[in-house]
Amino acid sequence: MHRVMTPCTAQRWQLPARTLFRTQTHSRTFNSLSLITRAQDHTGSLDKDKDNNSSEDNTAVEGWQTTIDGLPDYTAEPRGRAKGVEWKLRAKGRNFVDFCRIKVSGGQGGDGCVSFHREKFIAFGQPNGGNGGRGGNVIFEASSNETSLQHIPHTGSAPRGVHGKGSLMHGHAGKDMIIKVPMGTIIREVPSPEKEREDEEEDEELSHKALELGETEAKDKEMSKRWVLYPRLANSLSALPEGKVNYFEEAQAWVAEEDRIVEARRAAMSKKPMLLDVNEHTEDGTQFMVGRGGGGGYGNPHFLTTQNRAPKYATRGREGQTRWLTLELKTIADAGLVGLPNAGKSTFLQAVSNAHPAIAPYPFTTLNPYIGTVDYSDSYQVKVADIPGLIRGAHMNIGLGHSFLRHVERSKVLVYVIDIAAEFGVKRKVKGVDDWTPEEDLELDETEESRSLKSSEDEDPNAVNAEYSQPFEDWKTLLDELEAYQPGLTRRPSMIIANKADVTEVAPKNLQLFQKLVHDEWAKRRVANSSSEPSSASDNYDIKIVPVSAKYKKNIVKVTSILREIVEAEKAKESVAAARREQREREEEDEALAFKATRRNIMNNSQNE
Ligand SMILES: Nc1nc2c(ncn2[C@@H]2O[C@H](COP(=O)(O)OP(=O)(O)OP(=O)(O)O)[C@@H](O)[C@H]2O)c(=O)[nH]1
Numbered sequence: 001m002h003r004v005m006t007p008c009t010a011q012r013w014q015l016p017a018r019t020l021f022r023t024q025t026h027s028r029t030f031n032s033l034s035l036i037t038r039a040q041d042h043t044g045s046l047d048k049d050k051d052n053n054s055s056e057d058n059t060a061v062e063g064w065q066t067t068i069d070g071l072p073d074y075t076a077e078p079r080g081r082a083k084g085v086e087w088k089l090r091a092k093g094r095n096f097v098d099f100c101r102i103k104v105s106g107g108q109g110g111d112g113c114v115s116f117h118r119e120k121f122i123a124f125g126q127p128n129g130g131n132g133g134r135g136g137n138v139i140f141e142a143s144s145n146e147t148s149l150q151h152i153p154h155t156g157s158a159p160r161g162v163h164g165k166g167s168l169m170h171g172h173a174g175k176d177m178i179i180k181v182p183m184g185t186i187i188r189e190v191p192s193p194e195k196e197r198e199d200e201e202e203d204e205e206l207s208h209k210a211l212e213l214g215e216t217e218a219k220d221k222e223m224s225k226r227w228v229l230y231p232r233l234a235n236s237l238s239a240l241p242e243g244k245v246n247y248f249e250e251a252q253a254w255v256a257e258e259d260r261i262v263e264a265r266r267a268a269m270s271k272k273p274m275l276l277d278v279n280e281h282t283e284d285g286t287q288f289m290v291g292r293g294g295g296g297g298y299g300n301p302h303f304l305t306t307q308n309r310a311p312k313y314a315t316r317g318r319e320g321q322t323r324w325l326t327l328e329l330k331t332i333a334d335a336g337l338v339g340l341p342n343a344g345k346s347t348f349l350q351a352v353s354n355a356h357p358a359i360a361p362y363p364f365t366t367l368n369p370y371i372g373t374v375d376y377s378d379s380y381q382v383k384v385a386d387i388p389g390l391i392r393g394a395h396m397n398i399g400l401g402h403s404f405l406r407h408v409e410r411s412k413v414l415v416y417v418i419d420i421a422a423e424f425g426v427k428r429k430v431k432g433v434d435d436w437t438p439e440e441d442l443e444l445d446e447t448e449e450s451r452s453l454k455s456s457e458d459e460d461p462n463a464v465n466a467e468y469s470q471p472f473e474d475w476k477t478l479l480d481e482l483e484a485y486q487p488g489l490t491r492r493p494s495m496i497i498a499n500k501a502d503v504t505e506v507a508p509k510n511l512q513l514f515q516k517l518v519h520d521e522w523a524k525r526r527v528a529n530s531s532s533e534p535s536s537a538s539d540n541y542d543i544k545i546v547p548v549s550a551k552y553k554k555n556i557v558k559v560t561s562i563l564r565e566i567v568e569a570e571k572a573k574e575s576v577a578a579a580r581r582e583q584r585e586r587e588e589e590d591e592a593l594a595f596k597a598t599r600r601n602i603m604n605n606s607q608n609e
């Protein structure tokens with residue numbers, strides 16, 4: 001079965017019905033990972049067409065096949081698993097939606113009714129048209145049961161209000177549309193892509209209409225958008241005898257004045273684009289109005305005056321508020337696990353919490369963020385977020401990209417998970433990533449660091465260099481990628497988990513060198529940071545390195561207690577800062593009140609004099 005889709009040009013496209021459906025689905029919601037693919041296509045690092053075409057998509061998959069050399073080769077795994085990794089990289093984890101754009105519009109108000117009381121023996125009955133009901137609102141509700149933005153619709157339109165009826169029956173209001181959003185969602189208002197086009201088209205449309213319909217007909221049509229008129233009212237108005245007052249014109253002036261006030265109020269309200277943050281301070285079930293429904297129209301009794309006893313007109317309901325919003329989910333957790341693929345992040349999360357993430361000896365096992373809760377004996381809880389693995393060049397969309405880092409962006413503590421079981425003194429050659437030199441790297445070729453790296457690459461890759469520490473290089477990769485995602489992110493309180501310490505052949509030697517190098521590097525960074533920002537003391541501490549075996553659950557208690565210490569210290573700092581902020585706000589309020597009171601006194605005194 002085929003369906004024909006006609007684009008704006010004369011060209012015609014023939015696509016299978018399913019293709020059309022999928023195209024629409026993907027154009028409405030796209031997650032962080034696919035978003036990054038699009039955003040960085042222009043860099044030329046990955047070919048978009050190749051990414052979309054499964055049969056020709058060799059770049060990403062081949063790049064991956066040779067990427068993790070020191071780790072188990074996934075192609076040696078059973079066929080199904082190999083296919084799985086290929087699929088994940090091609091799909092870029094598209095099954096998890098953490099970013100979407102939505103158009104919300106409140107319902108239109110119901111129209112007012114023009115009606116008159118009819119009863120035997122009662123001539124010239126009273127006007128009795130009911131008012132229209134207001135349109136439904138679009139409301140976002142914070143919900144701790146939601147974990148992704150998958151269910152958010154492309155457009156959220158609330159139902160309109162019901163029209164008024166005769167016998168003074170007012171229409172009931174439209175039902176509110178409630179959309180549940182997960183905790184950690186940031187809602188931003190963005191400019192409407194339709195607005196500019198509409199403005200241009202509006203003028204054209206008006207002039208066309210005037211030409212096609214004639215001046216009076218176009219005017220009538222325009223009027224019917226705002227007014228409900230009794231049959232043949234227009235005729236009787238045009239044939240109004242000399243000296244008779246046109247009450248309809250009077251009513252039009254009232255309504256125009258009211259419209260102007262409503263418009264001004266709406267404009268004042270939408271001066272600043274809306275920004276909402278459903279964060280940890282938001283209670284479950286809190287509601288946010290994002291699209292207000294339009295007011296209902298007035299029935300004809302509204303226009304009843306002592307002079308005009310039979311108004312034959314009513315107003316239509318107002319349009320609901322329309323907004324374009326982007327929703328971005330940034331998971332809320334106290335600590336975020338950051339590490340290379342296969343470092344053991346998920347294993348660690350499983351060891352410390354009640355979570356059961358997927359664990360496997362191949363990279364990119366984890367595609368979506370996963371939250372686990374560490375329970376302490378005194379019922380204290382720390383939430384830990386596990387995210388996909390970061391690799392060198394993730395900021396250039398290598399591997400799964402780096403946009404999933406938004407899920408550790410809000411964490412109070414960063415926990416670096418490092419595989420300490422890498423071969424001692426031997427560089428793990430990561431083909432496809434280490435060979436890869438983006439243009440920026442080429443420009444930096446002259447720096448001392450890159451020269452020394454180059455010279456070390458020329459040497460035999462298997463030669464043991466007692467000064468070289470692969471875990472340290474991994475840690476630096478993580479720092480670089482975090483900084484590339486958000487400058488200053490690495491200055492968060494952090495700790496290092498030297499995982500796989502049970503591999504006793506290499507782990508102790510690696511750990512010793514790793515500790516020395518990390519402490520030297522950290523001291524250097526501290527000096528650099530304090531000279532650039534002397535007031536900030538956030539990273540004025542020594543980073544803790546704890547050897548752990550997540551697989552065999554060794555040294556877990558030590559890690560969890562250090563983690564708790566850091567989290568508690570951060571929370572205490574935050575509450576002190578919040579208390580200070582509150583105090584300042586209260587003082588400012590008091591000052592403003594005192595200022596108002598003094599001004600009032602001065603004015604009173606001057607009046608008395
Ligand atoms: N020997 C040993 N192996 C471990 C340890 N921790 C994890 N592993 C193994 O390392 C492999 C990868 O573990 P995962 O927890 O899936 O690694 P990950 O960092 O979550 O990987 P991604 O989700 O792909 O980023 C698994 O085969 C684990 O059994 C450990 O402490 N000791």
Ligand SMILES: [Mg+2]
Binds near residue numbers: 366387
């Ligand atoms: Mg994992």
